[in-house]
Amino acid sequence: MKAVRFSAFGPPLDVVQVVDETPGELAPGEALVEVVATPINPSDIMTLSGQYGLLPKLPAVPGNEGVGRVVEVSGSSAVRPGQHVFLPMGAGTWRTHLKAKAERLLPLPEGADPLQLAMLSINPPTAELLLHAFIQPQPGEWVMQNAANSAVGRYLITLAKREGLKTVNVVRREDLVPELRELGADVVLVDGPELPAKVREATGGANIRLGIDAVGGSATTRLGDSLAPGGIVVNYGAMSGKGPSLSPAATIFKDVTLRGFWLVSWMNKTPRQEQAALMQRMAKLVAEGVLYAPVEATFPLENIKEALTRAMEGGRQGKVLLTPAGPVGGK
Numbered sequence: 001m002k003a004v005r006f007s008a009f010g011p012p013l014d015v016v017q018v019v020d021e022t023p024g025e026l027a028p029g030e031a032l033v034e035v036v037a038t039p040i041n042p043s044d045i046m047t048l049s050g051q052y053g054l055l056p057k058l059p060a061v062p063g064n065e066g067v068g069r070v071v072e073v074s075g076s077s078a079v080r081p082g083q084h085v086f087l088p089m090g091a092g093t094w095r096t097h098l099k100a101k102a103e104r105l106l107p108l109p110e111g112a113d114p115l116q117l118a119m120l121s122i123n124p125p126t127a128e129l130l131l132h133a134f135i136q137p138q139p140g141e142w143v144m145q146n147a148a149n150s151a152v153g154r155y156l157i158t159l160a161k162r163e164g165l166k167t168v169n170v171v172r173r174e175d176l177v178p179e180l181r182e183l184g185a186d187v188v189l190v191d192g193p194e195l196p197a198k199v200r201e202a203t204g205g206a207n208i209r210l211g212i213d214a215v216g217g218s219a220t221t222r223l224g225d226s227l228a229p230g231g232i233v234v235n236y237g238a239m240s241g242k243g244p245s246l247s248p249a250a251t252i253f254k255d256v257t258l259r260g261f262w263l264v265s266w267m268n269k270t271p272r273q274e275q276a277a278l279m280q281r282m283a284k285l286v287a288e289g290v291l292y293a294p295v296e297a298t299f300p301l302e303n304i305k306e307a308l309t310r311a312m313e314g315g316r317q318g319k320v321l322l323t324p325a326g327p328v329g330g331k
Contacts, residue, residue, distance in 0.1 A: 002324075004304050007026065007059040011052025012308050015033055016048065016062075018301060023099050033085065035324045037118035037298070038066030039317035040094040040311040042237065054264060056092075063093030065121035067114050067327055069325070076102035084108040086279075089180075089267070092129035096324040098302060106279070109287035114328055115295055116286050119151065119319060122272040124282040124291055126236065126263050127155035130212050131165075133233050133266070134259060139164030142206045144199065146170040146191065146223060147214035147239060151213065151293040151319055156212065157185050158291055168199055170223070191219060199226040210234070217242030224258070236261040260290035294318030 001023060006015040015215035026032060044062050046052040066087040068081050080086055084135050085105040090106045091145030105186040108117055130145075130152070137143055143160060147153050160167050161184040163165035169185045171177070185186060187202045189195060199208070212238035224233045224246040235244040235258060250256040291301040299307035304322070311320040 001095070001097045002105075002301055003061045004063070004301065005061055007177060009048065009055070009058075010166055012045055012312070013305050015310065016304055018304060021095070023097055026072060026074035026143075029102055030074050030099050031070050031076065031079055031105060032066035032072040032097060033087065033105070033245040034071050034097050034098055035066055035068045035093055035322075036084070036088065036093060036324050037115050037321050037328050038063050039119050039319050039321045040085070040307060041122060042091045042239070043122070044094075045308070045312060056060060058288055059094055061092030061097070061260065063092050063158070063322075065118065066314060067108060067118045068098070070105070071097070073102055078102040079105045079107065084114065086117070092320055094301065094304070094324075106276075108285055112287035114282075115298070115321060117132050117283070119265065120282055120291055121279070122263060123151040123293065124155050124286065125150045126138075126261075127159055129263070129266060130234055130236060130261060130298050131156060131163075131210075133261065134234055135210050136164075136166050137210060140166065142166045142168060142186075142203055142208045143210045143212065144168040144170070144208050144223065144226060146211035146219050148185065148188065149173075149176045149236070152236070154180075154183060154293055155291055157183050162290070165201075166206075170195065170204060170219075170225075191222065192317050193222075194227040195222040196225040212236070213244055214239055216244045218245075220258070221246035221250075222248050224256045224284065224304065227254070227256050228316060229254040229256070231256045235259070236277050238280065296320050300322045300324065319324060 003021045005019045033166050066196050068087050070083045079102050088100050088104045113189035166186040168187045170191050180188045191196050209231045211223040211227050211233040213223050213235045217240040296316045298321045301324040
């Protein structure tokens, strides 16, 4: 059994190593799970570099979500050997096997793509909550987001369209426009100094109350300048490496406000029953093929540095996942 481990924070390629480990005997109520697929998320890379909002005690195993196959169970009927399950959030999933409380393991929907389900626990709920946790948009209303080609961005386009919402989607490359339009985006614009004017022209001067920001820095400023008076910019990431900021024109003259969103905080204050209901809704949509995120590549655990290199590259066409148990078929 092997795991990716890091004992210091720093450049991800410098701090990770693959090590042998022995999970040890199962305690009553525990299950041993073979990890089938686990994604490399931006939060994982930020954790390795020591920049994330919640850092583990070192040494640690990265990885916050994924799917696996139950190998053995001790003293519990919650799951059975051979059953495929979601891995617990924050369990350190970049390893071949992990132990978990059997009652925390939710079975996968039958017949669904395991690679898509491996990406379920963080990005789809984030997209759903970004749409509804701050305002209650009505059918026909516009919402706006940057980093629209990200996994969260793609999920958000699909979820918004299902609810009759219209989306303005901001990207950094012109070649992303056709594929996002095909996904269901109403407007796709390339970011730049003239973004607010382009948004007004593309939407007919619509009053946009919600802007969703994953970039930070001046990209947040342009998002805020594109909103209607009283609008809200919700920041959930800093892909630019800079903190979010609004212009005086937005804050003073339009009363635009800046809020932050972190899924961990939402989970810490939300009853488990409500969390489970959200996950079940998202899992159903993934199983039905409604929610889908492209996969750039998969790598065995031993190739973690190659996988991280690909995950940190610009211009990717999808997510990078680790498949510790061997190749996994997917869409």
